[in-house]
Structures are given as C-alpha cells and as structure tokens.
Amino acid sequence: MTTHAAAPLPLADLLPISAGLTPGGHLALGGCDTVELARRFGTPLYVYDAETLRAQCRGYVQAFSDEYPESTVLYASKAYLSRPFARLVASEGLGFDAVSGGELEVLRAAGVAMGRVYLHGNSKESWELELAVRSGVGRIVIDNEDEIPLLGEIASRAGVRQGVLLRLSPGVDAHTHEKTTTGILDSKFGVPVETGAAERALAAALEQPALELHGLHMHLGSPIVELAPFELGIAVMADFAADVCRDRFGVEVREFSPGGGFAVGYRDGDPVPEPSAYARAIAAAVRREWGERGLPLPRISVEPGRSIAARAGVALYHVGARKVVPGVRTFVSVNGGMADNVRPAMYGSRYEALSAERPTAAPEETVTIAGKYCESGDVLLRDASLPRLRRGELLAVPASGAYQLSMSSNYNLSYRPAVVLVEGGEARLIRRRERASDLMALDVDEGAAAEGSGGGSAGGE
Numbered sequence: 001m002t003t004h005a006a007a008p009l010p011l012a013d014l015l016p017i018s019a020g021l022t023p024g025g026h027l028a029l030g031g032c033d034t035v036e037l038a039r040r041f042g043t044p045l046y047v048y049d050a051e052t053l054r055a056q057c058r059g060y061v062q063a064f065s066d067e068y069p070e071s072t073v074l075y076a077s078k079a080y081l082s083r084p085f086a087r088l089v090a091s092e093g094l095g096f097d098a099v100s101g102g103e104l105e106v107l108r109a110a111g112v113a114m115g116r117v118y119l120h121g122n123s124k125e126s127w128e129l130e131l132a133v134r135s136g137v138g139r140i141v142i143d144n145e146d147e148i149p150l151l152g153e154i155a156s157r158a159g160v161r162q163g164v165l166l167r168l169s170p171g172v173d174a175h176t177h178e179k180t181t182t183g184i185l186d187s188k189f190g191v192p193v194e195t196g197a198a199e200r201a202l203a204a205a206l207e208q209p210a211l212e213l214h215g216l217h218m219h220l221g222s223p224i225v226e227l228a229p230f231e232l233g234i235a236v237m238a239d240f241a242a243d244v245c246r247d248r249f250g251v252e253v254r255e256f257s258p259g260g261g262f263a264v265g266y267r268d269g270d271p272v273p274e275p276s277a278y279a280r281a282i283a284a285a286v287r288r289e290w291g292e293r294g295l296p297l298p299r300i301s302v303e304p305g306r307s308i309a310a311r312a313g314v315a316l317y318h319v320g321a322r323k324v325v326p327g328v329r330t331f332v333s334v335n336g337g338m339a340d341n342v343r344p345a346m347y348g349s350r351y352e353a354l355s356a357e358r359p360t361a362a363p364e365e366t367v368t369i370a371g372k373y374c375e376s377g378d379v380l381l382r383d384a385s386l387p388r389l390r391r392g393e394l395l396a397v398p399a400s401g402a403y404q405l406s407m408s409s410n411y412n413l414s415y416r417p418a419v420v421l422v423e424g425g426e427a428r429l430i431r432r433r434e435r436a437s438d439l440m441a442l443d444v445d446e447g448a449a450a451e452g453s454g455g456g457s458a459g460g461e
C-alpha cells in the first residue's frame, strides 16, 4: 500500500482535479472513495466532481473576461443537463444554450434566469419557439430562412419583440470528425454565406417587426483543437458584418458568437488548448477583423459545453466476463457500454481507463473493454493497457461528463445510471438509477390497468 500511495496518480490530467488516492490506494474523487461510491449507489455510476465543474466554469468566464470584457459564457446544455447541474453552473455566472423544448423546460424548472438562455436548433418546432418566446429567452438563434416568418408570427402574437441572432455557415472546416463538423457548406446547420442565402435571411429577419436582430452567430463543430478555424470563421463573419449588414442594410452587428467546440483531453497526451488560448485567439481575431473594417466592436458570447462538463465526470463500471480469442484479442466486458456512452460506437471516440481499486498498478496486458449491449460495435475501449482485471473489479473511465448521459438510451431495456455529485468527502445523489418501473412507466397498457394491481403499479412511483 505504501508503494501505491507514493506512486503518482496516472491519467491525472484527464481525471477531475480533486482526484487522488485513498489511504487504501483506491481512486478518490472529491474526497470520496470510488469503491465505496460504487458499493453505495451501484454501477454503472456517473460521478461528477463539483470542484472541477466550478473550475471549468470559472476558467472560461475568467479567460474571456480577461481577454474581452464585453463577453458572456453560455453553457451548452446538450453536453449534460439536469436541474442540480444547471443550478451549479448558473451559480458560477454562466448563461445557457438550449437546443430543445425539453432543455428549456429543465432550465425553467431549475430556476435559471431565462433572459440568459439562447435557443438553437435547425428544426425548431412551433411549440418550441412558442415556449422560448413565452418564457422570455434572451435570444433565439435563427438557423434557416424557413423559421423567420414562423418565429416572427409567434413573437408578434405573444406581443414580444424577440431578440435574435442569425447563425451563418461560414464555409470553414474545423478538422474535426465528419459527424461533428458544422461550419462547412454541406452541413444542415446555419445559413450559408457563399450561396447568398445568408443575405436573404438577413433581409427577411429585418422585415419582421417582432424580431430584434442583435447580431451573428457561427459554430464550427467539436472538438476543435486548432485555433485557426476560429480565426478564418471570424474573418468571414466580419466581412458579412461589413459588406452586407452595414453597407447594404445599414445595420450594426452588436453581438457576435463564435460558438463552442473547445477541446478536452480524452487520452493521455491529447493536445488541449487552455481556455485562455481560445479566448486570446478569438478576442484578437474579433478586434483585428472588426477593426480593419472600421466596425464597432461587438459583444461576444461563447458556448462551451464539452469543455465545461467532460472532465468533471467519471464513469464507473464493474468488470464482468473475460473472453480470450488466442492470437486475436482479449475482451473484458463491463456492465455498461453504448447505452450510457455511445461515443465510441458513433464517432470512434477513444478513451483511457484505470482500475479504481488499484489505479497505480502497472499495466500487465492489452485488452478490449467491451460493453454489455447486443451490438458488436459496443466496445468502450480498444487496446487498453491495464493490469489484469478481475471479475467484479471497479473500472473508471475519465472524461465522461459530456455527451454520454445526455445521449444515453434504454437500449436492451437497460437502466440508465445513477449520478452523484461529490465534494469535500460528501456524495450527493442527484439522479437515482432507473428501475424496471421506469421502463414501463410510460406504457399505456390497458390490459394491465384492467387487472388492477400487477403491471399497473409500474406507473405508481
């Protein structure tokens, strides 16, 4: 044990900042023994570290206010959202990006100031626009020409002058995964500049008396490791702000959003720019590009999601069966997988893992960590170097806080995991594990209802 305690914690740059070792040599998060957490709450378990979450929020707020005082940081809710999570993020002074009526409802229920919420989406439905307008969201980000008359009418009927931004597709490749790039011409998101659609959309938005156009928006994709795509995109936006908004329509772009998409570390040695590097590059590009065209500087709003939530979260699984295919591969199965983390199956995302029971143990073999779901593609980690894991051992996967639970499913009628928030040695359950009754709660099963008790109890929680 002393050798364990003396060894440095591996993957320290990927784990939450509070990660450490217990006296017994287990992985500790927020002062809590992960083995104890797994025993108390079951697995798969998602553990969020409050200290890391606050630090990430503060890091972005601080970096942007240092580099560009007229700036706002909005947390992109789709990375992960629940009411307790939203309250914690709001308490750090961030606003929110939402992309659905459901996210708006959770933000409202959490007591978030709706004036600090922006609504996005390439296929916003009437009810979502209606909900956004009536709940007083600060901005609705127009994504296409189609939604302009619809939103204009909804706002007008509600007697509201709705603040909007126009999302442009600047035609810039951010060199991320093909499924997560959004700023290129061949994308479903944003109004393309190069086809002339952006200019038409601007004219249409200005014609709507119930819409107040504050400025422009772009979002290039995620995760973006390079700074150059932001600079290229900002130059395209400044051109549009000068040549089209000012020169042709006489309107000032008072607000500009370069979106989100800031990178995080998933694997040891991943290159990850600091928030200050993004802030510096974006602030300098806005000053330069707006300045060169003689435009007054806009307010900026940025939308980090992944970079706020990912590092704060760790997924814990119990190890199950081992299957050795001699000369081919050793599979070690765990009790989670694509239902709680679809990213490896969907994007080929790579992760690291460590034994939560003996995080400093030396690697002994290379194995594939397989999920438990009925898909061959349900593999969480390929070719991971790990100590020889025993059945029942606890495995921890860092950088699990973003786009995992928010993309989770009940595939194979699995129970979505519990979520705990840890801090100062205390663990607070913020979402309980699902159970069988949750799986059946929404069935409209008249047969069971007629029987009285039995299946009818499914909805009775």
Ligand SMILES: *Cc1c(COP(=O)(O)O)cnc(C)c1O
Pocket (backbone or CB within 6 Å): 076, 078, 079, 097, 120, 219, 221, 222, 223, 259, 260, 261, 262, 303, 304, 305, 306, 307
């Ligand atoms: C998803 C999204 C973001 C957040 O992206 P991250 O990679 O989580 O930072 C920001 N803005 C818009 C419009 C988005 O769709």
